[in-house]
Amino acid sequence: MADVNRGNRPLSPHLQVYRPQLNMITSILTRITGISLLVGAFLIVWWFIAAASGPEYYAYANAIITSWFGDLVMLGSLWALWYHALAGVRHLVWDTGRGFDLDTVAKMSWGVIVGSFALTVFTIIVI
Amino acid sequence: MGYMTDRKRAEGLGSAHDGTRHFWSMTVSSVGLLVLVPLFVFTFGPILGAPYEQVSSYFARPFPAIVAALTILVGMMHFKNGVQVAIEDYTDGLTRKVLIIAAICMSYALAATGLFAIARIAL
Numbered sequence: 346m347a348d349v350n351r352g353n354r355p356l357s358p359h360l361q362v363y364r365p366q367l368n369m370i371t372s373i374l375t376r377i378t379g380i381s382l383l384v385g386a387f388l389i390v391w392w393f394i395a396a397a398s399g400p401e402y403y404a405y406a407n408a409i410i411t412s413w414f415g416d417l418v419m420l421g422s423l424w425a426l427w428y429h430a431l432a433g434v435r436h437l438v439w440d441t442g443r444g445f446d447l448d449t450v451a452k453m454s455w456g457v458i459v460g461s462f463a464l465t466v467f468t469i470i471v472i
Numbered sequence: 473m474g475y476m477t478d479r480k481r482a483e484g485l486g487s488a489h490d491g492t493r494h495f496w497s498m499t500v501s502s503v504g505l506l507v508l509v510p511l512f513v514f515t516f517g518p519i520l521g522a523p524y525e526q527v528s529s530y531f532a533r534p535f536p537a538i539v540a541a542l543t544i545l546v547g548m549m550h551f552k553n554g555v556q557v558a559i560e561d562y563t564d565g566l567t568r569k570v571l572i573i574a575a576i577c578m579s580y581a582l583a584a585t586g587l588f589a590i591a592r593i594a595l
Contacts, residue, residue, distance in 0.1 A: 397593050
């Protein structure tokens with residue numbers, strides 16, 4: 346079968362030839378934050394098991410988690426948690442068949458980004 | 473056919489035959505986590521970094537202990553199912569199987585460790 350139209354067909358979009366869009370970036374970030382939250386989960390479970398095994402080990406684990414680097418990781422996890430939660434709400438809305446027009450998608454994207462930072466700052470202030 | 477719901481029509485389709493259940497489990501756990509995560513952040517956050525005695529007595533109270541236990545359990549099950557989709561998207565063959573099994577084992581291990589630790593502190 347001769348394919349006379351080779352090279353002139355519409356190609357399916359691929360990451361390397363696709364102009365980055367807000368919707369695409371927020372969607373990829375959902376996956377990245379979800380997977381990265383494993384780090385935070387590991388640290389929190391480690392903190393709990395340290396607290397369960399006695400004062401000395403607790404002091405050791407607690408010092409690492411509340412060190413400047415530990416704080417940085419926990420802060421990142423906190424933002425990732427809020428981001429993933431808000432992006433998850435967006436998915437729950439989409440699952441009902443609503444919010445697929447570009448205008449709403451853009452609004453929800455900004456909502457997720459701004460909301461995740463706002464909730465992170467709010468959490469820091471409250472805690 | 474007229475009496476079948478949309479979900480009933482979708483169940484059992486697809487190569488794995490349980491995609492609908494997988495999707496539904498993600499929906500349920502995500503809604504559950506929407507309630508649990510704020511409760512956990514604002515009960516766990518203030519006690520993180522506190523002295524040992526304060527942490528022990530804090531998690532001996534039912535509410536913070538139950539919230540923490542549920543968040544770790546539901547969170548890890550949500551992670552298990554969520555990361556499986558990511559693995560299926562980017563890998564295939566033996567790599568895919570190994571990664572999925574590793575993710576499932578790790579999720580249960582983390583959940584069990586967290587629950588054991590909280591139970592031990594609380595009781």
